[in-house]
Amino acid sequence: MNQEEKDRASNTNAQRNEINEIKHLLREAMPPLPSDQLEPRADLWPRLRARLDSQHTTDRAASNVNGKSQRIRVTWFDWALTALAAAALLIFPGIIPALLYHF
Amino acid sequence: MNQHAYLRAYMAGIVVPTIFLLLAATAFTIARYVYNVPVPIERVIVFPMAVVPNLWGLWNIFFIASHQRTRLSIGIHGAILPLILGPLGILMTSLLDFTIPDFATHIFPVAAPVALIVYYLVWKYFVGSLNQIVGIA
Numbered sequence A: 001m002n003q004e005e006k007d008r009a010s011n012t013n014a015q016r017n018e019i020n021e022i023k024h025l026l027r028e029a030m031p032p033l034p035s036d037q038l039e040p041r042a043d044l045w046p047r048l049r050a051r052l053d054s055q056h057t058t059d060r061a062a063s064n065v066n067g068k069s070q071r072i073r074v075t076w077f078d079w080a081l082t083a084l085a086a087a088a089l090l091i092f093p094g095i096i097p098a099l100l101y102h103f
Numbered sequence B: 001m002n003q004h005a006y007l008r009a010y011m012a013g014i015v016v017p018t019i020f021l022l023l024a025a026t027a028f029t030i031a032r033y034v035y036n037v038p039v040p041i042e043r044v045i046v047f048p049m050a051v052v053p054n055l056w057g058l059w060n061i062f063f064i065a066s067h068q069r070t071r072l073s074i075g076i077h078g079a080i081l082p083l084i085l086g087p088l089g090i091l092m093t094s095l096l097d098f099t100i101p102d103f104a105t106h107i108f109p110v111a112a113p114v115a116l117i118v119y120y121l122v123w124k125y126f127v128g129s130l131n132q133i134v135g136i137a
Helices: A003-029 A045-063 A076-091 A095-102 B005-034 B046-070 B074-095 B102-133
Strands: none
Touching: A076 A095, A076 B102, A095 B005, A095 B046, A095 B102, B005 B046, B005 B102, B046 B074, B046 B102, B074 B102
């Protein structure tokens, strides 16, 4: 066995010792739980489901305030403004780069 | 659902200009490098890329913070923003020693009201919808 092989073997031993020491420290820091504490006492899923359902109902109620749906309704005035802006862009296309810059 | 209202306002505010920036940057890049438009856009592109989306976010925060007192509609609130962005953009171009093309200065009297209209509509319908979606409208 040459010197290089000896060094490698001693490094491997040192690493194994370190890993064992870390394992030992971890086991000391986190002792295993007793078997009666491994699972919750009651089934938590029905409570979580009820909570999700109530949150869903609240969100739906918030989005339909006073029975109005969230559908967007565009007024005639806004259509007129849109037409005006579109016409201006068609007649003066030079506006487009200025708008792009400031958008 | 009322937690972090300002953070949600900021995020809702930056959506539209951030998406639109993709189109604008593409248009500018094609104009500059494909059609060789002799305007050094890359020197001033930092304004639409960094300042505009952040200002939109901050402006939406300002809307949420001030709406109780001012009762201003979101469209009108948004239409005020070009009055800040316009001078800021001009200041930025002059600081960066960027010569504004002649056609842009001549077109300003038409471009200004169009910008107000576009901002009014975009804030009313797009930012307003986003505010509703994130639950701060």
